[in-house]
Amino acid sequence: MIRFDAISFRYAGDATLRLSDVSFSIDEGELCLVVGPTGSGKSTLLGCLNNLVPRFTGGVRAGRILIDGRDTTLLPPRELATTVGYVGQDPLAGFVTDTVEDEIAYSMEQLGFAPAEMRRRVEETLDLLGIADLRERPLRTLSGGQQQRVAIASVLATSPRVLALDEPTSALDPIAAEEVLAIVSRLVRDLGTTVVIAEHRMERVIEFADSVLLVGDDVRHGDTRTMLAGARVRPPLVELGSKLGWSPLPLTIREGRRAASEQRRAWMERRPALPTAPPPGPPALTGHRVTVAYDDHVAVDGVDLTLHRGEVTALMGRNGCGKSSLMWALHGAGPRRSGTVTVHDGAAVSLVPQTPTDLLYLTSVAAECAAADDAAGVEDGTTAELLQRLVPGIELAAHPRDLSEGQKLAVVLAVELVGNPGVVLLDEPTRGLDYAAKAVLSEIIADMAAEGRSVLIATHDVEMVAQTCHRVVVMAEGELVSDGPTRDVLAGSALLATQVAKVANPIPLLTVEEFLDAR
């Protein structure tokens, strides 16, 4: 269905090749998962499918691409509208019209479909993606998962043979992500659409995937299990399976539980010793009956929360359940209708917002660092030094917008940490980070806690929470619904459990290391 023939790509004025001599072919009806670290060229590769790269990004591309037997190398993206459906990371940024129905019809309007045919297809697409009850809703009022489904619907209406999805779930909470991925797998099964999907949290997709395209220094394509056996980054379940030599390598929780059944029985007889969280330090920040209300709704409803020194706390919950509002209220920069926030021992509080780039406005990393030194009243070069310690190798002369997501986050963290805050609030820092960047972030967070700072992280990433956090707080509808040690909260929940926890259930083990140690 898709054949890449010796594709190379580089940006104009840059000698390094982003893709170098890439050749592979994907069969019809295949779901191909594209895996690789940030900046390895996953998005570039997906863009090549409908020639957005290089038509839109600029740059030089060599080689040939055949889709559905047709040489598409030289066609502009609009000529491929009925062949390749492309959905980007942020659905809202790609919406052209303002209601669901119009958005789905847009592509067909452009291609001159007959009105009757158009009407029929809109209805079909609405039903196919289960969004018929949203048909007249304005796009902006939809939740993230609904928006992503509408975005997929809008490219599916012209029934393309190939669907390219560039990290469709990176901004979604676990449940919304499930929704979207379930739809994708249904498309593959029911319609035979060929799907190429890039996804950081591959544990979500791996069970549907027929093949994996590994993007790194070179690009390799092959069967899921074979490719994963040799991959550097893998989902926890696969990691566990390969460490314990399970064969075949488990891809689904079901396979994992079967392979681990003997181990679980042994544990049931003699419960393993579990590592315990260190006792929390003295309180660093106390929120008492914090309430945040906007014109039409109450975002945070009388929340009591105490953060302790040296403790890392995760704040979890659906999109829109009030996590951000609570963070901003605790920091003091956001609105607070009632309640009190007490910061103990005069510690400074700093907050890294969801879009960290909002805080960066100077033209180079060096200038940002100097401004931070100036604002904090510390010696010149302190921030730059801190940044190098956090993430070595960031070009100081680079423009902040040119950095990868992980690097941007590191710059903002350095800028915030130079003021020596006692409490650090991170609003969804893991968004758009790959495994390597997340590992670095985990280390930074652990260091911050070791220095006696109190850290609160809002995130959807259960694996990261299991690795780094001592305590988990779950919010729903503006209220705290559970608050306790990570092990109790995650292992006891059906939706928040990590892959390893699901395999080890009812033994509350959360991570691969814990599983291996407990044997």
Place this chain on the structure above:
Amino acid sequence: MTTNPLLLAALIGVVITVTMASRGSTPWGRSFSLYLWLALFIVVLRLAFRVLFGAGGPTVLLDLPEVPLPDWVQGIRLLGPVSLESLLTGLYGGLQLAAIVVSVGAANSLANPRKLLASLPGAFYELGTVIIVAVSALPQLGESLQRVLRARKLRRRHAARRRRDRLRAVETIVVPVLTDALERSLALAASMDVRGFGRAAGQSRSARVSLLLGMLAMGLIGAWAFRFMARSEDVAVLGVPIVSTLLLVAGLGAAVLALRASGASVHRTQYRPIRWTADESIVLACGAGAAGIVGWLAAGDARVLDPTTVPLVWPALTPLLLVAVALAALPALVAPAPTPSRTAP
């Protein structure tokens, strides 16, 4: 057209009734109250000006002391006696403006700008797209501005003391907002291209035909305009100047054909276009009928429409005017109700 306060008040009432009856719960639909406040403000302002810069009249209501002004502002009087006549003139004029504002507001809150643009002839499609994109970019710009302003509170806690600091403050807001807007527009352009925007456009032959027709239209209308300005001699048949009329008709015809031709080169269709039905015709007839009656009256007895204030005459509503008002109010009853949302918002 009229300064008859009774007629104006009745018309404003009619417009409000019709709008309330048929507007939807869309954002632009909700903007109507804004126009009502503006209209009220205009009337109050006109009256206030009449009191402040009082004009004379026989019936003095309130004898305010006049503020003495130097010679060089001759012709302007500050305060002084307030007469009933000058107040009424202000009220009539204010009502007139208010009626216009309310009507514009009604049109604005009844029509969906997107649907309106989608109904434009094919030749204007690109222009329509530009406007739609601009319209939807505005709230996004507001959102990113809000976000950046909020994020700013996290950094730079020290107050801006020097002028340079204040300039820096502007920079810290403008730079992220503009970068954001730029990134968004690029994403939108890519998305439109991916989904086939512009694929059907530009078949060279009909493009050339429409260009030729367009130039012809401009030439013909230019010639007509020249003759009109220069008041050239013309052959008149039955009181109609033949040459000028022919030029005008031919020019307009060519313009319509040019639009047709360029529209035909675009193979684009519209999803669920608005259909012109009997309801639409009735509403249009009601409006035209009311306007016709008032126009016919204006041609005849203008005193009904423009009651004098000096000497003071109580304005009257003749039966014919009442018919016009009733006709204008009819759409509130006969116009189709706004399409109820099939899903709960």
